[in-house]
Amino acid sequence: MNMAHNPEVWTADAPVLYEVRNRIAYVTLNRPEVRNAMNGQMADMLKAAWQRLEADEDALVGILCARGDHFSVGKDLKEKDDSGIPHRLHMGYPPNGRTLFKPLIGAIQGYVMGGAYSYAIRGTDLTIAADDTVIGFPEAKAGIAIPPIGYVPLMPFKISLEFMLLAWKGGRFIDAEKAWRYGMVNEVVPRADLMDEATRWAEMLLEVPPMYIKAIKAGHYRGQQLRYLENEHDFVDYIWPQQVSEDRQEAIDAFFEKRRPEFRNR
Structure with a gap:
């Protein structure tokens, strides 16, 4: 949701x-x-x-x-x-x-x-x-x-x-x-x-x-972003959702059951 x-x-x-x-x-x-x-x-x-x-x-x-x-x-x-x-x-x-x-x-x-x-x-x-x-x-x-x-x-x-x-x-x-x-x-x-x-x-x-503001914000925060924060964001936004997703379990189940997986998340 x-x-x-x-x-x-x-x-x-x-x-x-x-x-x-x-x-x-x-x-x-x-x-x-x-x-x-x-x-x-x-x-x-x-x-x-x-x-x-x-x-x-x-x-x-x-x-x-x-x-x-x-x-x-x-x-x-x-x-x-x-x-x-x-x-x-x-x-x-x-x-x-x-x-x-x-x-x-x-x-x-x-x-x-x-x-x-x-x-x-x-x-x-x-x-x-x-x-x-x-x-x-x-x-x-x-x-x-x-x-x-x-x-x-x-x-x-x-x-x-x-x-x-x-x-x-x-x-x-x-x-x-x-x-x-x-x-x-x-x-x-x-x-x-x-x-x-x-x-x-x-x-x-x-x-x-608005496009000027977007350009300023993109450049400003890119220059200020700390590496550990980028890593944290990447983990939270991309890695963790994949780790706890139904699709991850579906991939494991399909592997052991020797069938084609049916993924639902996008």
Whole structure:
């Protein structure tokens, strides 16, 4: 089933909302009761949202935002994910310059922690931050294994080390003004103005030819893409689906039963 084109998935109480207004698609994290902690279903729907955005003839720009007081506290540590899908949270990252070429703006407020940093800052083309934004990286405290080099290119060398090692501690959080000085966000505005400002930036992008944006994004992300991330994307997008597909088992069964296989997946 293609979740991106299944209207039954995009309900008002889903963990991710998708709405288009005036050629702008608003992709909204919708678990405010748990400060938008990211679980497997949210990651699945975000992956589908990027597919939907790229294919959507009514939308030329996307805004990633969140309901509630906080953008996201990152990975939902209470979730017991028995899906067996590797890197499931990573699968929801916007595939900028790979399969997503429409511009994507992040609009962030409150806590932006751990994996949420990857979505809202590393994962968007431009980021608008409310003045109450607090960026942290609690993975060190929680003992979550991650590939640290993925966070380095967006920060000065010394700051990247501090962020990776100590950005879970209150005195080491990065506030909105500091994030702007480091070049992590493009603009800081009062909380009440966040969505208006993100929409204003989106409207400016509506005046840029889409093919020009596609060319810029393709070149920019190709130059920035890290080899380990490419390997991870290739594994998740191509190798893993083949490993768990019905066709793989059908090929094995047909081999031992000495018959022609009947494949169903494309």
